[in-house]
Amino acid sequence: MIIWSNKLTNFLNKSTIIMGVYMKSIYGVTIDELEGLLVENNEKKFHAGQIYDWIYVKRVDTFSKMTNLSKSLIKLLEDNFYFEKLEVIKEQKDKDVSKFLFKLSDENLIEAVLMNHDYGNSLCVSSQVGCNMGCRFCESGRLKKVRNLTSSEMVLQILKVEKLIGKRISHVVVMGIGEPFDNYDNLVSFITIINHAKGIALGSRHITVSTCGVVPKIYEFAKLPFQVNLAISLHAPNDKIRNEIMPINKAYNVSTLIKAIKDYLSITNRRVTFEYIMLDGVNDNASNAKELASLLRGINCYVNLIPYNETENISFKRTEKEKILKFYDILKKEKINVTIRREFGGNIDAACGQLRAKGKVK
Ligand code: SAH
Numbered sequence: 323m324i325i326w327s328n329k330l331t332n333f334l335n336k337s338t339i340i341m342g343v344y345m346k347s348i349y350g351v352t353i354d355e356l357e358g359l360l361v362e363n364n365e366k367k368f369h370a371g372q373i374y375d376w377i378y379v380k381r382v383d384t385f386s387k388m389t390n391l392s393k394s395l396i397k398l399l400e401d402n403f404y405f406e407k408l409e410v411i412k413e414q415k416d417k418d419v420s421k422f423l424f425k426l427s428d429e430n431l432i433e434a435v436l437m438n439h440d441y442g443n444s445l446c447v448s449s450q451v452g453c454n455m456g457c458r459f460c461e462s463g464r465l466k467k468v469r470n471l472t473s474s475e476m477v478l479q480i481l482k483v484e485k486l487i488g489k490r491i492s493h494v495v496v497m498g499i500g501e502p503f504d505n506y507d508n509l510v511s512f513i514t515i516i517n518h519a520k521g522i523a524l525g526s527r528h529i530t531v532s533t534c535g536v537v538p539k540i541y542e543f544a545k546l547p548f549q550v551n552l553a554i555s556l557h558a559p560n561d562k563i564r565n566e567i568m569p570i571n572k573a574y575n576v577s578t579l580i581k582a583i584k585d586y587l588s589i590t591n592r593r594v595t596f597e598y599i600m601l602d603g604v605n606d607n608a609s610n611a612k613e614l615a616s617l618l619r620g621i622n623c624y625v626n627l628i629p630y631n632e633t634e635n636i637s638f639k640r641t642e643k644e645k646i647l648k649f650y651d652i653l654k655k656e657k658i659n660v661t662i663r664r665e666f667g668g669n670i671d672a673a674c675g676q677l678r679a680k681g682k683v684k
Contacts, residue, residue: 345402345403345404346402346403346404347403347404347405347406347472347474348377348399348403348404348405348406348474349377349405349406349473349474349477349478349481349515350406350472350473350474350475350477350511350515351403351515352511352514352515352518353370353371353374353515353518353520353521354514356370356373356374357370359398359402360395363398365395365398369391369395371520372388372390372391373388373391373399374518374520374521375520376388377521378481378520378521378522378523379520379521381481381485383405384405385399385400385403406427406474406475406478407427407478408424408425408426408475408478408479408481408482409424409425410422410423410424410482410486411423411424411425411431413486418437418438418439419435419436419437419438420435420436420487421433421434421435421436422434422435422436422479422482422483422486424479424482426451426471426475430451430468430469431451432448432451432471432475432479432498432499433448433498433499434446434447434448434479434483434498435498436483436487436491439493441492441493442490442491442492442493443487443489443490443491443492443493444491444492444493444494444495445479445480445483445491445493445494445495446495446496446497446498447476447479447480447494447495447496447497447498448471448476448479448498448499448500449470449471449476449496449498449499449500449501449502449505449508449509450467450468450469450470450471450499450500450501450504450505451465451467451468451469451470451471451499451500452465452466452467452468452499452500453465453466453467453499453500453501453504454466454467454501454504455501455504455534455568455569455570456568456569456570457534457555457557457567457568457569457570458566458567458568458636458638459557459567459599459601459630459636459638460636461633461635461636462498462499462500464635465499467500467504470500470504470505470508471500471505471508472508473508473509473511473512473515476496476508476509476512477512477515477516477522480494480516480522480524481522491524492524492528493524493528493529493530494516494524494528494529494530495529495530495531495532495553496509496529496530496531496532497530497532497553501533501534501536502531502532502533503531503533503536503539503540503543504536506539506542509531510546513526513529513531513546513548513550514548516529517529517548517550526548526549526550527549527550527551529548529550529551530550530551530552530553530595531543531550531551531552531553532552532553532554532555532597533552533553533554533555534554534555534568534570535554535555535556535568535570535571535574535579536570536574537573537574537578537579537582540552540579540582540583540586541582541585541586543586544585544586544589544590545589549590549592551592551595552586552592552594552595553594553595553596553597553626554579554583554594554595554596554597555568555597555599556576556579556596556597556598557597557598557599557601557605558571558576558605558610559576559605559610559611559613559614559617560576560613560617561575561576561577563604563605563610564576566604567601567604567605576617580617580618580621583621583623584621587621587622591622593622593623593624594621594622594623595623595624595625595626596618596623596624596625596626597626597628598614598625598626598627598628599628599629599630600627600628600629600630600640600641600645600646600649601630601638601639601640601641602630602638602639602640602641602642602645603639604638606641606645606646606649608648608649608652610649611648611649611652611653611656612652612656614653614658615652615653615656615657615658616656618658619656619658623658623659624658624659624660624661625653625658625659625660625661626660626661626662626663627646627649627650627660627661627662627663628663629641629643629646629662629663629665631665646662647662650662
């Protein structure tokens with residue numbers, strides 16, 4: 323029997339010790355891993371699909387409910403895996419957006435944000451507790467990285483929100499707290515799990531990963547077998563500005579990043595999104611727009627201009643609407659595909675950069 327106890331539950335990346343035995347969260351297991359375990363134990367591979375169906379389609383939360391499996395197979399599953407829980411401790415709602423605060427089994431807190439679009443429900447998931455990238459304008463990153471999330475903790479954000487709202491999530495963006503490319507292996511397992519046709523079956527074109535520009539991982543990402551969207555938090559047209567606001571630029575500067583994107587495009591042929599926060603007096607004048615246009619000329623991309631969400635702890639200010647429109651017009655004239663991001667969640671601190679991993683909930 324598996325006994326749940328937070329005190330016994332100790333995170334060792336993907337495995338957890340329960341009653342002195344290494345157990346793995348079933349939500350962090352890819353179908354290939356499941357098949358491997360079955361074959362090793364003289365069971366038939368096809369049961370992996372049945373198990374996935376119970377977990378992700380029928381959504382049962384004990385192995386004993388998997389009535390089309392033999393007793394010995396259920397025992398094998400019980401001996402190796404457990405049904406991990408993710409506790410929701412707060413939900414805040416605004417018009418088209420809800421924010422969920424989750425408590426992980428080691429008491430750390432993370433958040434996910436649900437946005438209702440006309441095309442479906444999009445969930446912004448977190449990938450780490452805290453973040454080490456240190457972007458000057460970002461509230462989420464003020465808490466340094468405590469640890470990576472496991473793939474199961476990322477999967478559970480989706481399952482839990484779907485259960486709470488009684489609806490399917492149609493799109494996932496990995497744009498919550500954390501730098502996904504600083505947690506690469508768990509990110510890839512997460513995508514593998516949610517994308518699998520026998521599980522949650524989220525289409526790869528409905529999944530977007532956003533990075534501040536961890537260049538070596540962009541090359542690895544290009545080689546993956548799925549068609550997942552990539553977004554780059556660029557936020558500046560040159561090294562001078564980018565160095566000031568994003569420390570990652572000192573490791574991988576603008577030209578290294580742009581070369582990586584060109585290489586990514588030649589491998590994947592998939593259009594890339596560049597995110598560009600409009601920061602008053604920092605990166606938002608006409609010459610910045612022209613420089614951005616020449617930097618991106620010929621690249622299959624579009625630019626998403628993001629009105630900055632001001633936060634009380636950070637002194638950057640939002641560019642005025644008219645100036646954002648002027649910036650937009652210059653890019654358009656220069657034939658760069660550009661959109662201005664619709665704003666969500668400003669009232670409940672759920673907007674980009676405002677997710678806070680507070681130590682304790684008051
Ligand atoms: N670390 C990844 C994932 C976080 S995504 C990345 O950097 O891409 C969060 C997005 O919101 C990033 O583009 C980030 O730069 C942006 N962002 C951060 N703070 C913001 C703020 N206050 N207002 C608007 N966008 C912000």
